[in-house]
Amino acid sequence: MDSTFPRTRKPQRGYNADQVDEFLQIARRAYDGSALPSDPPLNSERIRLTAFALQKGGYATADVDAAMERLEDAFAIEERQVAARLHGDEVWLAEARTTAQVISNRLARPEGHRFDRMSPLALGYRVRDVDKFAEKLTRYFRDGWPISIDDVRSVVFSTQRGGYRESQVDLVLDAVVDVMQAVR
Structure with a gap:
């Protein structure tokens, strides 16, 4: 490079x-x-x-x-x-499946409650933006809906007071990238 x-x-x-x-x-x-x-x-x-x-x-x-x-x-x-x-491909894929299940469980939570919220005075990711992207990820994991690693890496969320905790959302997005790379 x-x-x-x-x-x-x-x-x-x-x-x-x-x-x-x-x-x-x-x-x-x-x-x-x-x-x-x-x-x-x-x-x-x-x-x-x-x-x-x-x-x-x-x-x-x-x-x-x-x-x-x-x-x-x-x-x-x-x-x-x-x-x-x-360890063999099966161990690698089993770990990816486990991570995917944890992500899917998180995304299955009700809208507005998928992640911890910031205090009403602090900025976090806009709940509506994150929930909308979470629906796309749910379709990816559940139905094989097409979404690329670049879509996950480049997603940008607006901010709002009392929004989702950014670090928590970012960790889940990183895990999604890990799973997507594992199943390539």
Whole structure:
């Protein structure tokens, strides 16, 4: 993966170029099996949770995000292959089915009660937006309704006072991505 991305114009903010370049060097070594002892362990989940500071004239966020998604996918495929060699495909798929069932149970809760709510004074994800997307995910798990990993990764929710707790919704979305990668 090339670590050179287009940059934003100076008044606009993009990702900190030094942080992105450093992370991609670590990722390249981890993927090639030549990680340094000082390198942090890296897997698809860590890649998904990585965030970069913003700076004026930094790397264009859309380009870096797309590269990070491809990198996450590559690591997830490698992780699945390793798990299949060690434990067999059935163990890997059974774990994915278990996770999918936990997600489905969460999504089956009544509208407005699928996730914990923030206090009436604090902002959270807009309940109506999350519930609408939850219905799409329910159709995916229950009926095989088509939805892509990119749809899950790129979903954006408005905010509202007393909305759903963002961290809880984000964890479920991360689990959905894990399941989708497992059954590819």
